[in-house]
Amino acid sequence: MPQIVVENLAKTFHVAERSAGLWGAVRGLAHRRYREVRALDGVSFTIEPGELVGYIGPNGAGKSTTVKALAGILVPDGGRCEVRGRVPWKDRITHVGEIGVVFGQRTQLWWDLPVVESFELLRDIYRVSTSEYESARDELIDLLDLKMLLDVPVRQLSLGQRMRCDLAAALLHRPPILFLDEPTIGLDAVSKLAVRDFIRRLNRERGVTVILTTHDMDDIEALCTRVIVIGSGKILSDGTLAELRARVTRERWLTIDLADGESDGAIDDPDVTVIRREGQRVCLAFDPQRVAPAELIRRVTSRHAIHDLFVENPPIEAIVARLYSDAPR
DSSP states (O other): OOSEEEEEEEEEEEEEEOOSHHHHHHHHHHSOEEEEEEEEEEEEEEEOTTOEEEEEOSTTSSHHHHHHHHHTSSOOSEEEEEETTBOTTTSHHHHHTTEEEEETTOOSSOTTSBHHHHHHHHHHHHTOOHHHHHHHHHHHHHHHTOGGGTTSBGGGSOHHHHHHHHHHHHHTTOOSEEEEESTTTTOOHHHHHHHHHHHHHHHHHHOOEEEEEOSOHHHHHHHOSEEEEEETTEEEEEEOHHHHHHHHOOOEEEEEEEOTTOTTOOOOOTTEEEEEEETTEEEEEEOTTTSOHHHHHHHHHHHSOEEEEEEEOOOHHHHHHHHHHHSOO
16 A cells, blocks of 8 residues: 555645836835746655655756645645545644654754754654653664764754754654655765665665655665656656656767877767767767667777777766756746
8 A cells, every 4th residue: 555645736836026126126015916836736646665766856846845745834735645544734743743854955953952952852742752762862873973963052063964963853753754855965975975875774674765855866876766757846757767767768878988099080970979078088879779889889999999988878867857858848
């Protein structure tokens, strides 16, 4: 039975508009103009227990609006939304006891309090027993390496440290579902790897269902077994990364490093397109159904002195960008 069910979810916002300048502000007081923004336009999907799903789209696509509806923060205009058999905004108290939510640009910790005191307050809010709280807290401190941060006021934490503490705060009551909205935004490489590793272990070892919204495609490739793409409030794609690639393009890339003396040599082949050239490195796009990789390599190496080469799929960023650009507006 699906853990999350979303059917034809719709949400429209009315955004105030006014002309620029002082006179525009005065006119706006008397004659306010609004435009409608359809943040969600018939969004539907289901998520099974234990899935780790990437939910991606451009800015304004409807990602955060969906997460807020699933968390019970926002009431949609229409459609069906159930999480563990409950309508999130109708039974909020019970619902929030079974979910964890982390917004990368906000914190649920108290700014001037030490981290451990925020944890204690959250224990009271979620009504977690002392023994269960201490067990969960100690486990999260160990997994997220928080021991040296517990007595530090939240305002003095770095972004990466605060994100680790926010993850712990969202999981103190051991929820079976975790919503992550841009959890790695602004983090350095080391902090990103630590957060990714924790999310992966949480999903695989404890079976926590995770919905991850992000613009970082490395997060998606590293973590997600399934990707839902949303654009202009509509679902554009839902499947594995391999299915997403196959839907958008069959294209593969052959990158070659030309040997010394070949830097001015033109790569001329009817079955390839030169994507970019940087010094002696040339990236070629080809369709493997038109020309097999082995045959293309044979042709290129017979005409040019090659130092090194490799074949790869286009990066997921390029695939997703192409899907966005092809989607109806």
